[in-house]
Amino acid sequence: MxxxxxxxxEKQxxxxxxxxNKIEKLETKVNKN
Structure with missing residues (x-):
């Protein structure tokens, strides 16, 4: 099969x-506070 x-x-x-990318954005939000 x-x-x-x-x-x-490739999809994964x-x-x-x-x-x-989402995690990095969350980390930068957390670090700013």
Whole structure:
């Protein structure tokens, strides 16, 4: 059963990138207070 594994990995990688961006924004908010 081979599905397009590369697409799945890339999708997860982009989701991780967006989560990291959200975390960084939250951290800068916390550090300002």
């Amino acid at each position: 081979y599905f397009n594994y590369q697409n799945l990995v 990688a982009s989701e991780i990138d967006s989560l990291q």
